[in-house]
Amino acid sequence: MQNKRHIVNIALIGFMGTGKTSVGKLVAEQLHFDYLDTDEMIQSATGKTIAEIFKNEGEKNFRELEEKVVEEISVRTKTVVSTGGGLPVNPNNLATLKSHALVVCLWASPEKIWERVKNQSHRPLLHDENPQQKIRELLAAREPFYKKADVLLNTELRSLREVAQQVVHQFRLESARR
Ligand code: S3P
Numbered sequence: 001m002q003n004k005r006h007i008v009n010i011a012l013i014g015f016m017g018t019g020k021t022s023v024g025k026l027v028a029e030q031l032h033f034d035y036l037d038t039d040e041m042i043q044s045a046t047g048k049t050i051a052e053i054f055k056n057e058g059e060k061n062f063r064e065l066e067e068k069v070v071e072e073i074s075v076r077t078k079t080v081v082s083t084g085g086g087l088p089v090n091p092n093n094l095a096t097l098k099s100h101a102l103v104v105c106l107w108a109s110p111e112k113i114w115e116r117v118k119n120q121s122h123r124p125l126l127h128d129e130n131p132q133q134k135i136r137e138l139l140a141a142r143e144p145f146y147k148k149a150d151v152l153l154n155t156e157l158r159s160l161r162e163v164a165q166q167v168v169h170q171f172r173l174e175s176a177r178r
Contacts, residue, residue, distance in 0.1 A: 004099060005098060005099055005100075006099070006100055007100065007101060007102050007174055007175075007178070008077045008078065008100055008101075009033075009073075009076060009077065009078070009079045009080065009081065009100050009101035009102075010024075010027060010031075010033070010079075010080045010081070010101055010102050010104060010167060010171055011080075011081050011083060011097040011101040011102070011103045011104070012024050012027075012080070012081070012082045012083060012104055012105075012106060012167070013083050013087065013088045013094075013097075013103060013104070013105050013106075013146060013149055014085065014105045014106035014107060014108075014146060015085045015107075015108065015113055015135075015138070015139055015142065015146070016085040016113065016117055016123055016125075016126070016135075017108065017112075017113040017114075017116040017117040017120075018085075018106035018107060018108050018113065018116075018155055019106055019116075019155050019160055019163060020082040020083065020106055021037060021082050022160045023082075023106060023155075023160055023163045023164045023167060024037070024080045024081070024082035025080075026160060026161060026164035027080045027164045027167045027168055027171075028079075028080040030164065030165075030168050031078070031080070031168060031171070032078075033078045033079055033080050034076070034078060034079045034080070035079070035080050035081075035082075036073060036076070036079055036080070036081045036082070037081070037082045037083075038066060038069050038070065038073075038081065038082070038083045038084050038087060039084050041069040041072070041073075042062070042065045042066065042069055045065070045069070046065065049122070050062070050084075050122070050123075050124065051122060051123075051124050053065070054124035054125075055124065063086070063090060066084060066086075066087050066090070066093065067090060067092060067093060070083075070087065070092075070093045070096050070097060071096060073096075073097075074096050074097075074099065074100055076100070077100075081097075081101065083097075085125075085138075085142075086125075086138075086142070088103075088105075088142070088145045088146060088148070088149075089141075089142055089145050094145065094148055098150075102150050102151065102170065102171050102174050103148075103149045103150045103151075104149055104150065104151045104152075104153060104167050104170060105146045105147070105149035105151070105152045105153065106153055106155050106163065107146065107152055107153060107154050107155060107156075108154070108155050108156050109156065110132070110135045110136045110139050112155075112156050113135050113139070114131070114132050114135055117131075117135075118131075125138065150170075150174075151167075151170045153166055153167070
């Protein structure tokens with residue numbers, strides 16, 4: 001898959017609370033690209049919220065829906081896609097994204113992530129007795145997958161706008177190389 005890459009899109013991967021949605025929208029605006037969000041695609045295809053899918057059908061089912069939308073996105077051009085935090089753990093998803101998109105991972109420490117998500121309640125995986133511990137565990141388990149991105153961007157000391165600028169810059173570098 002890797003050597004047949006035709007990079008016309010940008011995919012943002014990374015843990016919950018790293019700013020994928022906000023940054024993705026800013027990047028799409030700057031490049032005049034379309035914007036997609038895998039969670040939103042799943043919600044509109046099923047008519048259910050992510051929390052409802054987790055609760056009624058289970059995480060496995062949700063992961064299958066994720067793989068399906070990743071396939072759908074592969075026909076797009078000039079699109080920025082923000083992905084759910086667990087999506088790159090499935091190697092098929094990362095391979096599909098890499099075939100058409102520059103894959104950028106937004107990174108932050110567990111402490112920073114907790115600070116950003118603690119007042120939000122829509123993420124089923126953080127409905128846990130000890131959400132801080134859960135963040136540390138999930139992040140550690142996912143780190144090797146996130147590190148397979150083309151570009152790793154630490155978001156801690158940058159504003160959302162600065163992160164978006166970096167993503168645009170990396171995409172332009174990539175386009176210039178082709
Ligand atoms: C998940 C992250 C969520 C959403 C779902 C599962 C995860 O997306 O896909 O709740 O496994 O980390 P965000 O990363 O946009 O919060």
